[in-house]
Amino acid sequence: MNFFGRPANAGLAPFQQAPDGLAHADDPASPQSDVPNPNAGVPDTAFPDAAPSEDRRPDDRRLLGGRAPDLLHSAGFRFAMVYAVLLAISAAALALYLWWATAGLLDRQTEAAIRADVQGLSERWDEGGLPALVLTIRERLEQNVDDDAIYLLADQSMRPLAGNLRAWPEPVSRADVLYELAVTRAGQPALAQVQRYDLPGGFHLLIGRDVQARAKLRTLLTDALLWGLIVVAVMALGGAFVVRSLFRRTLASVSATAAAISTGDFSRRVRVSGRGDEFDQLAETINDMLDRIGRLMEGVREVSNAIAHDLRTPITRARARLEDAALHAETTVELHAAIERATGDLDGIVAVFQALLRISEIEAGSRRSAFTEFNLATILADVAELYEPLAESNGLRLLLDTPANVPVWGDPEMLRQAVGNLTDNAVKFSPPGGAVLLSARAAPAGVEVTVADQGPGIPAEDRSRAVERFFRGEAARSTPGSGLGLALVQAVAHLHGGTLHLEDAGPGLRATLSLPGQLVTELSS
Amino acid sequence: MDVDLRRSIGLGLPLVLLTCATLATSAGGDAVPPAVTTDTPEYCHKLMDRIGQALRAASTPPPLEVVSLSSEGEHMCDDGLTRGGILRLRRALLILEQMTPPP
Numbered sequence: 001m002n003f004f005g006r007p008a009n010a011g012l013a014p015f016q017q018a019p020d021g022l023a024h025a026d027d028p029a030s031p032q033s034d035v036p037n038p039n040a041g042v043p044d045t046a047f048p049d050a051a052p053s054e055d056r057r058p059d060d061r062r063l064l065g066g067r068a069p070d071l072l073h074s075a076g077f078r079f080a081m082v083y084a085v086l087l088a089i090s091a092a093a094l095a096l097y098l099w100w101a102t103a104g105l106l107d108r109q110t111e112a113a114i115r116a117d118v119q120g121l122s123e124r125w126d127e128g129g130l131p132a133l134v135l136t137i138r139e140r141l142e143q144n145v146d147d148d149a150i151y152l153l154a155d156q157s158m159r160p161l162a163g164n165l166r167a168w169p170e171p172v173s174r175a176d177v178l179y180e181l182a183v184t185r186a187g188q189p190a191l192a193q194v195q196r197y198d199l200p201g202g203f204h205l206l207i208g209r210d211v212q213a214r215a216k217l218r219t220l221l222t223d224a225l226l227w228g229l230i231v232v233a234v235m236a237l238g239g240a241f242v243v244r245s246l247f248r249r250t251l252a253s254v255s256a257t258a259a260a261i262s263t264g265d266f267s268r269r270v271r272v273s274g275r276g277d278e279f280d281q282l283a284e285t286i287n288d289m290l291d292r293i294g295r296l297m298e299g300v301r302e303v304s305n306a307i308a309h310d311l312r313t314p315i316t317r318a319r320a321r322l323e324d325a326a327l328h329a330e331t332t333v334e335l336h337a338a339i340e341r342a343t344g345d346l347d348g349i350v351a352v353f354q355a356l357l358r359i360s361e362i363e364a365g366s367r368r369s370a371f372t373e374f375n376l377a378t379i380l381a382d383v384a385e386l387y388e389p390l391a392e393s394n395g396l397r398l399l400l401d402t403p404a405n406v407p408v409w410g411d412p413e414m415l416r417q418a419v420g421n422l423t424d425n426a427v428k429f430s431p432p433g434g435a436v437l438l439s440a441r442a443a444p445a446g447v448e449v450t451v452a453d454q455g456p457g458i459p460a461e462d463r464s465r466a467v468e469r470f471f472r473g474e475a476a477r478s479t480p481g482s483g484l485g486l487a488l489v490q491a492v493a494h495l496h497g498g499t500l501h502l503e504d505a506g507p508g509l510r511a512t513l514s515l516p517g518q519l520v521t522e523l524s525s
Numbered sequence: 526m527d528v529d530l531r532r533s534i535g536l537g538l539p540l541v542l543l544t545c546a547t548l549a550t551s552a553g554g555d556a557v558p559p560a561v562t563t564d565t566p567e568y569c570h571k572l573m574d575r576i577g578q579a580l581r582a583a584s585t586p587p588p589l590e591v592v593s594l595s596s597e598g599e600h601m602c603d604d605g606l607t608r609g610g611i612l613r614l615r616r617a618l619l620i621l622e623q624m625t626p627p628p
Binding site for chain 1: 557558559560561562563564565568572575607608611612615616618619622
């Protein structure tokens with residue numbers, strides 16, 4: 001693995017490191033190619049930074065597979081019915097309360113008036129007996145300016161003695177029960193509420209009130225509330241249709257975008273209204289998902305292009321060697337030698353494929369399930385021990401500077417490979433007599449692993465591209481490698497939510513792998 | 526049982542039942558609601574007599590309101606507007622009784 005790649009116009013879309021650590025396509029233009037583009041089926045404008053999609057309102061039926069769900073299975077209809085039922089229940093509850101507060105109040109007032117009358121007449125009976133009661137009834141009738149009082153005092157035979165009823169009403173047979181009694185007033189039918197009281201000596205007293213006006217008011221109120229409920233029901237149905245149409249319109253936007261994407265138009269996005277409501281949050285989440293899918297598809301396309309362009313050479317070379325051996329090899333030894341060289345070329349190609357697949361796997365995030373808490377210092381020590389012999393054979397000193405315990409949450413194997421790649425590069429490109437430093441330290445946000453060497457370093461203009469797949473700088477052209485080492489390190493860094501930073505070590509290169517997460521509490525010790 | 530008698534019973538029984546049902550229905554349907562006796566012209570005259578008694582017993586001339594109400598009430602009762610007339614007569618009587626000191 002090395003730092004330096006090929007010239008810029010190698011047919012790859014240029015990459016720039018976004019501030020968030022994610023790679024975004026800078027130029028979605030199709031790559032130059034003299035071989036058939038393996039991504040012929042993928043549009044060149046796949047998932048650019050898409051402008052908001054046009055406000056197209058395709059027919060729901062066409063979008064929803066050609067047939068809208070029937071009414072009973074429609075979610076919009078169910079929402080609408082919930083709204084209508086809630087509105088109707090609320091209106092009915094309000095109407096019931098109003099009825100109770102008005103008509104019920106009238107009834108309670110009548111009962112209170114009758115009870116007050118009973119109280120007063122009872123006192124007069126206690127004071128003066130029958131004559132006092134008769135006189136009181138006459139006086140109350142004469143003073144009844146409300147013209148609603150009804151009294152009847154009867155003897156043991158139910159013959160009237162006082163009051164304003166001609167005869168004892170037959171339906172009124174039980175005491176302490178409030179009756180509604182039909183009466184006639186000036187030849188007109190009316191309604192009264194009366195109550196019977198049985199007095200000592202076998203006398204019977206009937207006290208009541210004319211409630212005809214109140215009955216009319218109650219009827220009027222009841223009719224008004226019923227009509228009001230009908231109006232509310234109609235409004236509820238109308239509102240339900242409005243709710244349903246709003247619901248369907250919002251879903252239609254999402255459905256239209258999904259349908260367009262399924263037919264190949266990857267530039268579409270769900271329209272965001274700007275209200276910041278739940279539908280906007282859904283639209284933004286879907287758009288973020290589509291952006292990520294776009295980036296992944298772009299990555300796949302770039303890998304395909306890279307494979308096509310960068311692996312063609314070794315495959316062609318291997319083929320040429322085998323063909324030359326087949327045509328010109330005169331001895332078995334020459335033939336075997338040619339086969340071994342070709343085998344070596346193919347082994348290198350296999351290794352590149354494996355690295356590509358590993359990077360893709362890492363970028364897809366599927367390795368997060370292997371995350372665990374472990375001591376990074378152990379990993380660094382293992383890497384240092386692994387590369388110590390190589391460093392020594394190259395005349396280098398491999399220095400390790402880490403605390404005893406560096407707790408990290410992540411994939412130990414991935415980090416082992418990432419640190420190994422950085423160390424491999426450092427050992428490979430350092431001149432004899434130099435040193436390679438492998439260290440770890442606490443950082444404000446987590447842990448920093450640094451690999452520094454004293455080699456030629458990477459020019460400033462190439463550092464941003466050094467993490468691209470298959471990128472190889474000028475200084476690395478003479479050394480074996482595929483240009484995937486730093487790409488894999490960056491993928492591992494992103495998998496752990498961290499970053500890879502390359503800087504000049506003056507002389508040499510300092511590669512810093514920053515990992516967020518658990519604070520190192522024992523580093524200082 | 527004699528055939529003729531049976532025939533008579535067979536013809537007459539439905540008629541009897543129908544008559545009973547008609548009587549029962551008419552008995553319930555003809556029940557007249559009790560009339561309120563304080564809505565009649567007689568009660569009007571009774572109130573006017575009471576007002577007359579109260580005026581004779583009063584030591585001071587009656588207020589103009591009493592005279593007005595009494596007059597209106599009398600005229601309304603004579604014109605058949607019994608309930609309205611009674612209402613005014615009651616108010617006049619109430620004012621008079623409020624003016625009269627208790628014994």
